[in-house]
Amino acid sequence: MPEELTVDRILGDQPFAEIGRPEWAVAATRHGCVIAAGDLGHVPWHGAGRWLGHRIGVYEADSLRPRHVVASRYSVCAIEPHPELPIVAVGTGRYDGSWDFEGQLLVLHLETGRVTDLLSKSRQVRHLRWLEDGRLAMLLSPEDKDGGFRKGFELAVAADDWLSAPAGLVDPDSVRHPMVESGLLYDPHVENALARLTRGRWRRRAEVRDLAVLADGRVLAAGRHTDLECWDPSGALSWALPAEGEGSVQIEAAPDDESAWVTYRGFRRDEETGRLVDRATTVRRISTADGGVVDSVEMASASALSGTGEGWLTLRPLGRDAEGALLLDPTHQEAERVGLAARRSNSPALRVRRSTRLLYVDGPGPDGDTPWIHAIEPPGTHGPAAVRALFALHWDPASALQPWCGPAVELGDTLVQAGRSYEQGATYAEARKGTYVVNRRLPDGAARWVFETDRPLAGLDGDEREVYVVYLTGEVETLDTATGEVRGRHTLRAHGHPVTPMSVVFRADQRRLVVGTVDGRILDCTIPR
Numbered sequence: 001m002p003e004e005l006t007v008d009r010i011l012g013d014q015p016f017a018e019i020g021r022p023e024w025a026v027a028a029t030r031h032g033c034v035i036a037a038g039d040l041g042h043v044p045w046h047g048a049g050r051w052l053g054h055r056i057g058v059y060e061a062d063s064l065r066p067r068h069v070v071a072s073r074y075s076v077c078a079i080e081p082h083p084e085l086p087i088v089a090v091g092t093g094r095y096d097g098s099w100d101f102e103g104q105l106l107v108l109h110l111e112t113g114r115v116t117d118l119l120s121k122s123r124q125v126r127h128l129r130w131l132e133d134g135r136l137a138m139l140l141s142p143e144d145k146d147g148g149f150r151k152g153f154e155l156a157v158a159a160d161d162w163l164s165a166p167a168g169l170v171d172p173d174s175v176r177h178p179m180v181e182s183g184l185l186y187d188p189h190v191e192n193a194l195a196r197l198t199r200g201r202w203r204r205r206a207e208v209r210d211l212a213v214l215a216d217g218r219v220l221a222a223g224r225h226t227d228l229e230c231w232d233p234s235g236a237l238s239w240a241l242p243a244e245g246e247g248s249v250q251i252e253a254a255p256d257d258e259s260a261w262v263t264y265r266g267f268r269r270d271e272e273t274g275r276l277v278d279r280a281t282t283v284r285r286i287s288t289a290d291g292g293v294v295d296s297v298e299m300a301s302a303s304a305l306s307g308t309g310e311g312w313l314t315l316r317p318l319g320r321d322a323e324g325a326l327l328l329d330p331t332h333q334e335a336e337r338v339g340l341a342a343r344r345s346n347s348p349a350l351r352v353r354r355s356t357r358l359l360y361v362d363g364p365g366p367d368g369d370t371p372w373i374h375a376i377e378p379p380g381t382h383g384p385a386a387v388r389a390l391f392a393l394h395w396d397p398a399s400a401l402q403p404w405c406g407p408a409v410e411l412g413d414t415l416v417q418a419g420r421s422y423e424q425g426a427t428y429a430e431a432r433k434g435t436y437v438v439n440r441r442l443p444d445g446a447a448r449w450v451f452e453t454d455r456p457l458a459g460l461d462g463d464e465r466e467v468y469v470v471y472l473t474g475e476v477e478t479l480d481t482a483t484g485e486v487r488g489r490h491t492l493r494a495h496g497h498p499v500t501p502m503s504v505v506f507r508a509d510q511r512r513l514v515v516g517t518v519d520g521r522i523l524d525c526t527i528p529r
Helices: 190-197
Strands: 006-011 021-028 033-039 054-060 066-072 076-081 087-092 105-109 115-117 125-130 136-140 151-157 179-181 208-213 219-223 226-231 237-242 248-253 259-264 267-269 276-278 282-287 293-298 303-307 313-317 324-328 334-339 351-353 358-362 372-377 386-392 401-403 407-411 414-423 432-441 447-453 457-462 466-471 475-480 486-491 501-507 512-517 522-526
Touching: 021 076, 021 190, 033 076, 033 087, 033 190, 054 076, 054 087, 054 105, 066 105, 087 125, 087 136, 208 501, 208 512, 219 248, 219 512, 219 522, 226 248, 226 259, 248 303, 259 303, 303 351, 303 358, 313 358, 401 432, 407 457, 414 457, 432 466, 466 501
Parallel strands: 076 125, 208 248, 351 407, 457 501
Antiparallel strands: 006 522, 021 033, 033 054, 054 066, 076 087, 087 105, 105 115, 125 136, 136 151, 151 179, 208 219, 219 226, 226 237, 248 259, 259 282, 267 276, 282 293, 303 313, 313 324, 324 334, 358 372, 372 386, 401 414, 407 414, 414 432, 432 447, 457 466, 466 475, 475 486, 501 512, 512 522
């Protein structure tokens, strides 16, 4: 199948983006590189495989372009380049939260990128040092928590040839030495080191949670370290609002593109009282021209936004108590408060792009406690606003597959929705987790086709011809909107290395698929006509 996507540019790109929150940066001058390690954070991975959130990057010393990027199961505790050979020893590990310390001793070849775990048993490797006689000295954790959290025992091992040292070479239980203090397992000055290496270009970025592409080509982004940012059509940053709390979550641009409603996460400190205030209850309308706050609404709990192409907007509370949804008209004025039943699910809110109606998912529906897709009808000649149950979230109640709601796109008389799925097996190990995509006829919700995969979902968007399903693995599958047939597959990469998408938006008139990643970058892709 042809690879249809072309990454034209990467917004928010910078050296060391691949490692996320930095923990170490060590220069290997003899080998012309910098080894950096960090943590990309948590990703809700539902499907085949597992999320490895820790990264080790090898960067060219002169250009700082990534040479190798390696995923690690555990946090990096120590990095020690060999004084002569093109290898670096990397100690990783963690306390598992119950009894044991876990970790690996990795040897990374700086030229080939080959990685070997030298430990025969899992231990946290807390410090490393190459000795003058060629041995590798290390400070290992005890086997369990009774041995202490801040202490470890020293061990020094030799190898005939470190370039070809076999996996499992080191037995942590072969010898015991007196316990000594471990000290810090990260570099407290690493951010200053990255800023110095990049001559001030590096700044902390993280997951891009939502995106909007405006008619003039500008891109709005919400994320962990920004309340909102705007990129102009040339790819330059027009303005950015620094994050309070845990940044922003969702963007709903107004039809005229002059403003956008934004939701938030986390807490901020009140300047007068000094107390922490929940930001999730605040929804703001931001000017897309300069980032100024145009309007602000306080809700009883965190809220999800649902909008229509005509400009109607609902702010639906996500708390577990019965609360009223706020309905705003196309002029951004309050039109009505719509009473809703208490929310019964903790699943993600339904997000429908380019919808002609205000849709949300919750139970109970007319058939009991199963979740239904509902529509909030704005007030008009028929009277006040009303809530109408459309159809059940599950298109086939006889099926063992259990769907959760997620991203969707409305395309004329079609609703294409996606989400994570779960199918119970005879045992827990035999249960299936993955992703579904279903094409549903409007207004009755009948399924035209269903697509299932074990890949973990990141987002979905598309038009009347093609639907683009983006996975956390970095893969993008193009489905025929009418039939569900797979038309193409592509793996998103930045500088030759796969990325982990978190959000996606498609602009049909510009043929642009814009993807936000967990490391804070935005891939601006074009799709040939």
